[in-house]
Amino acid sequence: MADKINLIVDGNEIQAEQGKTLLEVAREYGKDVPTICYHDATTANALCRICVVEVEGQRVLQPACIVKAAENMKVQTRSEKVIRSRKTILEMLDSTMDLSEAAEIQVMMKDYEADPNRFPDAERREVPVKDDNPMYIRDYSKCLLCWRCVQVCADDAQYTFAINFEGRGYETQIGTFFDKAIPETTCVLCGQCVGVCPTGALKPKREFLLEQGMSPNEISVLNTGRKRRKEKPT
Numbered sequence: 001m002a003d004k005i006n007l008i009v010d011g012n013e014i015q016a017e018q019g020k021t022l023l024e025v026a027r028e029y030g031k032d033v034p035t036i037c038y039h040d041a042t043t044a045n046a047l048c049r050i051c052v053v054e055v056e057g058q059r060v061l062q063p064a065c066i067v068k069a070a071e072n073m074k075v076q077t078r079s080e081k082v083i084r085s086r087k088t089i090l091e092m093l094d095s096t097m098d099l100s101e102a103a104e105i106q107v108m109m110k111d112y113e114a115d116p117n118r119f120p121d122a123e124r125r126e127v128p129v130k131d132d133n134p135m136y137i138r139d140y141s142k143c144l145l146c147w148r149c150v151q152v153c154a155d156d157a158q159y160t161f162a163i164n165f166e167g168r169g170y171e172t173q174i175g176t177f178f179d180k181a182i183p184e185t186t187c188v189l190c191g192q193c194v195g196v197c198p199t200g201a202l203k204p205k206r207e208f209l210l211e212q213g214m215s216p217n218e219i220s221v222l223n224t225g226r227k228r229r230k231e232k233p234t
């Protein structure tokens with residue numbers, strides 16, 4: 001059995017298993033610590049910083065998804081500083097990308113009273129939808145670079161390594177090597193990236209086509225035609 005440690009979270013003395021992160025401990029005790037880049041199926045990497053908490057004695061807010069709980073730690077999960085930080089992160093995200101289909105983040109925006117017009121002059125990421133394979137589309141105008149898709153495509157799940165970060169600074173985005181179309185990469189169309197994407201940037205092709213106004217029948221005809229072309233001997 002793992003050793004227990006004692007710490008104080010939001011003024012309550014609690015016990016936690018040694019080795020657990022502040023996020024795990026906080027959630028065990030029913031604290032609502034929001035997460036975006038964090039996912040149960042992927043390695044925590046503290047990219048988005050929405051889960052920050054205040055730890056007494058630490059100069060800066062700590063990302064709860066990677067910082068381990070320690071003996072006698074005093075943690076605040078919703079102090080004024082924490083709320084201001086989360087609100088600003090949400091406002092910055094909403095100013096630069098399309099979060100219209102990110103349902104969980106929309107809930108956070110309301111919870112933290114984030115103002116979508118806080119940074120009206122921010123440059124928005126607006127890129128054309130990539131529709132290059134039969135299974136899913138990639139709409140990187142909705143991508144907040146959480147890295148979940150890259151992680152499940154790599155050694156957190158599929159070991160396919162078809163996508164990764166590319167570019168630098170503001171130009172950073174998710175892409176394939178040399179921007180190849182998906183069918184020309186190692187992608188096996190497993191769909192795990194679509195499953196973990198929190199914003200709708202990755203979406204099943206059928207859902208996309210229905211939203212574009214195509215009927216289920218038209219989509220079936222499209223798929224049948226595609227199958228026939230595939231079966232045709234070369």
Ligand code: SF4
Nearest residue numbers: 143144146147149197
């Ligand atoms: S495509 Fe989706 S899962 Fe991948 S980094 Fe962007 S938001 Fe995250």
